[in-house]
Amino acid sequence: MVVQENLLLGANASRNSTFTLVFLAILKGFVGFHSGSSALIADAVHTSLDIFTSFAVWVGLKLSLKGNAEKFPYGYYKADNLVSLFVSVIILFSGIELVHEALLNIKNPVEIKLQGIALGTALFSAMSMYALSQYKARVGRQIDSQALIADALHSYTDVFSSLIVVIAIAGSILGIMWLDSVGVLLISLMIFKLGIGIARDSVLTLMDAWLDRDSITRTRQNVASIQGVKQVEEIRLRKSGLVVFGEIEIEIEGNADLKRVEMLSEEIEKTVKNEVKNLEHLVINAKPGKMSAMKIAVPVLEPEGLQSKVSRHFGRAPYFIIFELEGDEIKSWQVNRNPASGLERKRGLKTAEFLKSQGVNVVIVGEIGEGPFHNLHDSFVKMLRMPEEAEDVEKVVEKVSGLSRLTSHTE
Template identity: 50%
Template sequence: MNAQENLELGVKTSRNATLALAFLAFLKGAVGIYSGSTVLFADAVHTGLDIFASLAVWIGLKISLKSSKHFPYGYYKAENIIALFVSLLILLSGVELLREGFTGSNTTSHIEFQGLALATAVFSVLTIYGLSVYKRNVGTKINSQSLIADAVHSYTDVFSSMIVVVAVLGSMLGVSKLDSLGTIVISLLIFKMGIESARDAVLTLMDAWLDEDESERIKKDILNIPGLIELEDLKLRKSGLVVFGEVTVEVEGETDLKRVELLSEEIKTVVKKEVENLEHIVVNVKPVQRINFRLALPVFDNNGFQAKLSEHLGKAPYFLFVEIKEGKVGDYQIIENRSFNSEKKGGMKAVDLIIQEKANVLAVRNVGEGPYYMLRDNFIKILQIPDGVNTAREVIDRFQNLKEITVPAK
């Protein structure tokens, strides 16, 4: 399904869940009043408040289908504004129920029609659990984090409904104060839910991003993209159901528009892998002068810096990788080129090895058209080894003076 169909399915699911909760809240409220069970009535209020949470998800999914020139970033934050007002109502209701619970704990209560109250409480547990599974399955299918979160919220409500079952059973066994104690426990759960909902709404409206672990994973993945010198900044912010972002990276020297576009697409792919509801991300590319290099050299043997240079990129039996940091030569590594005997696309396979080893500069006699553009697209600088230079040591000594290859060999 496309994004439009996913949103429509999400809207339908939230609507169905809202209607089911409305019916359940009415049923528990009516039975609670009829039987005199304050804990069942408190749970009805709790379920009634859950309607607003489900309704907020429905509104968020619904308005995400709209667009307007006056709101270039969409209507997404309307959900957070609604959630903030709902949170205040939840807190007020929680305080009132808590007061009633403490008042009732000083008196002895008796539940009439205990069988009806118990049946209603058990029916509530089963219904809310079913709604949780329903919302979770659809939310997973359409990648809706808000629907999945609402499903988790419903799952926690299963336990509050089980408190009602215990309270009614306690009344049937003659432990009447369990009814008031159950009301107090549910009131505290309602109060906790209100605080958490208000906190999330306020933080989202203030463009906060609290998942540091996710940010670190994204940064690590971005830095693994070939061609990047540094990740200068990563900013993410939620707006209702979706996420907007901005990334600033450094690359070496001036780069053409096509290469910048390719790099931007790679960065967007990395971020989308972690943030499924990514709506838009801006990639800023800053050209800078590189001072640290990982040099790749095609060589005939594994004799370190004395290794003889290979005349052809794809036919080199080995590659020497040398770390050059701020002009100083550091560690080196020699890796076998397992595809040097390949009859087809040997050069391309050699470039794959160079990319895999995270080299950012290659020194070579000449390079064919296919490998050239593959190296360029991965931001790997190509330097030309001059005539008369035969060993890796000589290339390293002349590294700063080597000329760049700007066109492929024909």
């Protein structure tokens, strides 16, 4: 919905620009014809080309407003980039045109009649083009339209071409006929640089190149910091007109069941949208991470190491033994007092928070309430059902590989 509103805003800006350029072209052509100012007539022709360019941007943005079609499942958004490429070509031709005008004026300087009116028209044109370029640039940046920004830059170069006309007329008044030609040659170099830059960005975008590498780095860091994401393997982004399509491959902690992936996908998409403006669609490919070492917590009644008697209750257990299991081998273990066992309220939730703070990724438990169950589940901590016949921790460890997973709370 926001993208459609932005496209409509951009289309309206291009339409307003087109009508303004029509007025300026007619004004400069009329005054140029009656004053005999070839520079003003040339500028009118130049502005006429701008009408075509601005109209093309308008058409491109209107095309982008069309919804998806069978032949265009990703929409018509790239029309914006195609128009931007077209505008860059027009800019380069404008530069060539200005060079040609400058060389002609050096050879054949012309004296201008109605100099005051011609000078006023050129100044008015320069101010109007500057205001128009700022208007289009502001809207273009607001909606992130490459074509509208390119057209704004084109209009900005037209400010200089109008100023050249001012210099040419002022030079005619002062008897210095070559001033406009020198200015034209210098400004043409700026126009060439601008046109080549826009053409380069347009071609790269059409080839699905992503130009903002910093946003990839920030996105990778932010997604990797989400609880449950073990590793961000790859991020691919491509711009299509105003919008961005993306794909991200992640490795998640624990099993990649549908509910977990759905929960993570929502948070990942929200995180990516904070970094990438106008994200239209994000494909998230999630796969379960390889758990090289499990950090397992078992509730126990006393701190007697692996011989400790197990407690079937989660929140009321006075101690937890936490051990790292690699394959079938215990690499290390420690017994911690449960700081929440004596609480009257939220005992289970506080116990869950405590275990997470210890880096636990697996809990073996007999009875667990709804609150702590969802707390651990949402944090991608795997919960296994404690075997009925197990009396101490050693017996539980022997059966770890065959324990079933808890899929709901038991209290």
